[in-house]
Amino acid sequence: MGGDRTILALFLFGLAITAVMIIYPASHAIELSFQKAESFISEPEWVGLDNYVRVLSDMEFWDALRRGMVFSGWAIALQILLGIGFAVLLDANLPAQRVVRAITILPYLLPTLIVTLLVRWMLNDPIGIITIAFQNLGFGTVDWYGSPNLAMGMVILVSVWIWTPFVTISFLAGLQSVPESLYEAAKVDGASSWQRFWHITLPQLRPVLTVVILLRTIWMFNKFDIVWLLTRGGPLKATEHLPILAYRKAFESFDVGMGAAISTISFLILSVAVFIYFRLFPLDQKD
């Protein structure tokens, strides 16, 4: 068919642009990680594995990796738990459910910057509304930005607030595809609502859960803006994870090679993790 050739040509054109836009930068990042460059304009010099040796022998890197795992681990776990809870709640047949669903998605739409400004304002000392609420509840003044643990906790909780709706909506769609007959059969057999959740809902949601955990892990592990905007990696580097370390190296110390090496290593870690995950939980058992 002659038309097929037109489509093929257009397709190759699109693919070429994609290659230039995505594959070339990614391979260029790997190339940069083998080079030494004092800035983005200077002529780079090939240094082999030097950047990698520097990164891996630097405690800063291992600390940042550990913090990144704490941050993304907690954020994902809480998002999943809260998301399942919300989905079950929103699946109940109540009036005004559509409006309620729409409202619970709103945090996902807000630009990260806005949320961080809002958090700053609500935690403002002395007049932020959360500050005052905590004082009235008898907790005194909480220094969210000053204490390492509290800063990490704050970054995690804010991430949970913003990104839980993704989990909620995915699960809600999953719940609605669970055949009603399964529940009815279980009811006839006298299963309690908890038993029905545990033995019907959760197993039916397994494929959704697999993908949601995968996507959330990838996105949370790479998340830069929320941490940067809330704490700049502080206090005392308590929230400095790999994306922030890479940014600091490349754009503050102008050690472009090191920044690229950190990003590449972080990408490799994620690739290995995803590979293992796919082995453990294959995606397309049927499809």
Added chain:
Amino acid sequence: MRQEFDVPLINRIALYAAMALAVAYSFFPIYWMLISSVRDPQVLYNSVDLLPGPYSIESYTTLLAATDFTIWFANSVQVALGTVVVTLILAVLISYAVTRLQIRGKTTIIGTMLYAYMFPPLLLAIPLYAIFVRLGLADTHMALIISHTTITLPLGVWLLWGFFKQLPPDVEEAAMVDGCSRLGAFFRVVLPLSLPGITTVAIFSFLLSWTDYTFALVMIDSDHKKTLPAGLETMVGQYELRDGELMAGSALIALPLLILFIFLNRYFIHGLAAGAVKR
């Protein structure tokens, strides 16, 4: 679990209470942003009250007078629309061809695109910036549009691929029997039928571009070229803008998204769910 309500009243009350809690949790911060932005700045630092007056639009007028907010707004519109157009054209081409043509290594192509999902944004931002510096594109909106497209394109191809797969090829074949060329069949039959998918991709590309901070921080240096989030952020320390003005700015950035959401919310929900459910 859409069981009928033969459940006791007490459970029903608990359910309503939980729902009220979920709504408050999700909406209160947004309410607080809007309220703080229309409160009289004089009283903003004096008292906290859930329904606080007196109201005034002073925060808005100060914001617009003291900053380049309108310029950033125009920049954001330009970059977001550019990203949407580029993403749509490329995503439609690639995903349609992958579904309909007998190409070897189809799944490899989709797999590679999905792999791009995993790139840390900074892994792309660092080399992209280096490339843009060489090309003389650093500090331009074009650089930002290209950067955003590197993220939106894999997402768009994935979503549209799912959509085109579901359209039976018979529809186009029927049109082609009736004398349409493949291209004609594509424009007259396939595109209109896949409009919901295309709308979803457009919305998500817009959302990503409009809310992006990371790429804007890296790519744009000049203040007058900044997009909204990056521009407003430079104001946080510099001008000693008060929180009322920052809340006003935030409200103005959020408003277009909220309006889009009110009218197109089923596409939002579909797109969110498709990211996870469709495979």
